[in-house]
Amino acid sequence: MNHVTCYLNEVGGRRAIRVDGFGVVPAAPVSAQARRGARRAVVRVTHASVGATDVAAIRGDYLLQPFPRLTPGYDLVGVVEHLPAGAPSHLSVGQRVAAVLPRMGAHATRVALAPSLLVPVPDGLASAVAATVPLDGVTARLALDALPLDARRGGSVLVQGAGGAVGSWAVQLAGADGREVYGTASLRSRRHAEGLGATVLDYDDPHWVEHLRDLTGGGVAGAVDQTGGRGVRDAVARRGRLVRIAFGGAPGHQRRATATGVVTTLARRYADPRELVCSVPLLVATRRAVYRRALADLLDAVAAGDLIAPLPSLHPVESYREAVADAASAAAGTKTVLELED
Ligand SMILES: NC(=O)c1ccc[n+]([C@@H]2O[C@H](COP(=O)([O-])OP(=O)(O)OC[C@H]3O[C@@H](n4cnc5c(N)ncnc54)[C@H](OP(=O)(O)O)[C@@H]3O)[C@@H](O)[C@H]2O)c1
Numbered sequence: 001m002n003h004v005t006c007y008l009n010e011v012g013g014r015r016a017i018r019v020d021g022f023g024v025v026p027a028a029p030v031s032a033q034a035r036r037g038a039r040r041a042v043v044r045v046t047h048a049s050v051g052a053t054d055v056a057a058i059r060g061d062y063l064l065q066p067f068p069r070l071t072p073g074y075d076l077v078g079v080v081e082h083l084p085a086g087a088p089s090h091l092s093v094g095q096r097v098a099a100v101l102p103r104m105g106a107h108a109t110r111v112a113l114a115p116s117l118l119v120p121v122p123d124g125l126a127s128a129v130a131a132t133v134p135l136d137g138v139t140a141r142l143a144l145d146a147l148p149l150d151a152r153r154g155g156s157v158l159v160q161g162a163g164g165a166v167g168s169w170a171v172q173l174a175g176a177d178g179r180e181v182y183g184t185a186s187l188r189s190r191r192h193a194e195g196l197g198a199t200v201l202d203y204d205d206p207h208w209v210e211h212l213r214d215l216t217g218g219g220v221a222g223a224v225d226q227t228g229g230r231g232v233r234d235a236v237a238r239r240g241r242l243v244r245i246a247f248g249g250a251p252g253h254q255r256r257a258t259a260t261g262v263v264t265t266l267a268r269r270y271a272d273p274r275e276l277v278c279s280v281p282l283l284v285a286t287r288r289a290v291y292r293r294a295l296a297d298l299l300d301a302v303a304a305g306d307l308i309a310p311l312p313s314l315h316p317v318e319s320y321r322e323a324v325a326d327a328a329s330a331a332a333g334t335k336t337v338l339e340l341e342d
Pocket of ligand 1: 139
């Protein structure tokens with residue numbers, strides 16, 4: 001047995017949500033093995049968000065989780081219980097930390113993970129609030145950072161789904177960067193997106209792209225899109241850039257829409273490098289320091305009141321079905337957060 005497994009046995013093991021078959025939402029966590037590795041830290045998870053990606057993964061509709069027997073959850077907040085030898089000196093046992101995982105597995109009472117994924121949670125920031133930040137906030141930050149300089153400093157930006165979980169962060173971050181922010185939303189989330197500072201167009205209006213081109217004198221300098229739609233290309237000015245964080249698709253068709261969208265986007269980049277894909281799990285796996293900086297800055301900004309986090313809608317992990325139902329229909333400005341205990 002390695003250090004991590006020994007440690008977890010000593011402290012009573014771990015429980016995790018396990019999806020045994022696509023489409024069947026587990027009722028509660030079950031006893032589970034830890035991922036192995038002597039170089040891993042162990043975090044006792046106290047809070048973990050549930051979002052659109054988890055709902056899709058449980059349904060069997062998420063490209064990066066093609067097989068069942070998965071534990072959903074890309075991000076967490078918790079307390080460090082164990083650190084391996086050689087862990088960074090700014091981390092300590094008992095410290096509150098947040099993390100995005102490169103692969104799902106956060107809906108568990110304990111998670112064994114690389115210490116380089118851990119970011120301290122600022123004092124004074126409630127763990128339930130901090131848990132709304134990691135995946136959604138980092139996605140918004142890294143997608144915006146992929147836009148060209150004129151879109152980053154003062155240029156106009158379109159955020160598709162501006163009242164959604166990622167969109168709400170993107171609107172605020174783009175505004176804080178000094179950009180002129182446009183967003184799409186339906187009536188459901190329009191007021192929320194406007195409250196965060198976006199000029200909102202109704203995505204159900206078939207002429208919204210023309211309206212946006214009129215408003216911006218020919219299109220925005222950059223756009224963050226999660227619909228995969230072709231029309232959004234026309235919303236971007238000739239030298240602007242389009243960042244795709246998702247590719248839409250009706251429930252049951254999202255895996256295929258993502259596969260097609262990623263291949264099309266990558267193929268188009270040869271002819272037209274204005275369009276790119278932003279996958280946070282991939283960036284967390286490959287650009288660890290960039291991810292940590294982004295998450296640390298977001299947590300600091302929320303703690304300082306410079307960014308508004310969504311209202312956590314709290315559910316005990318023992319009521320997992322209710323939590324997933326809540327996440328599937330979350331009201332704008334709220335985020336489903338699991339509360340976990342030993
Ligand atoms: N690339 C990555 O690393 C990454 C990371 C996190 C999430 N994601 C993906 O990003 C997507 C969004 O995630 P989320 O958590 O923000 O979801 P969310 O909170 O459910 O928000 C989705 C938003 O999309 C809007 N929307 C629905 N149909 C639309 C349309 N036809 N045109 C424009 N907007 C439309 C909704 O607006 P209304 O409420 O007004 O209807 C809603 O605000 C999901 O597919 C998720 O899996 C990707």
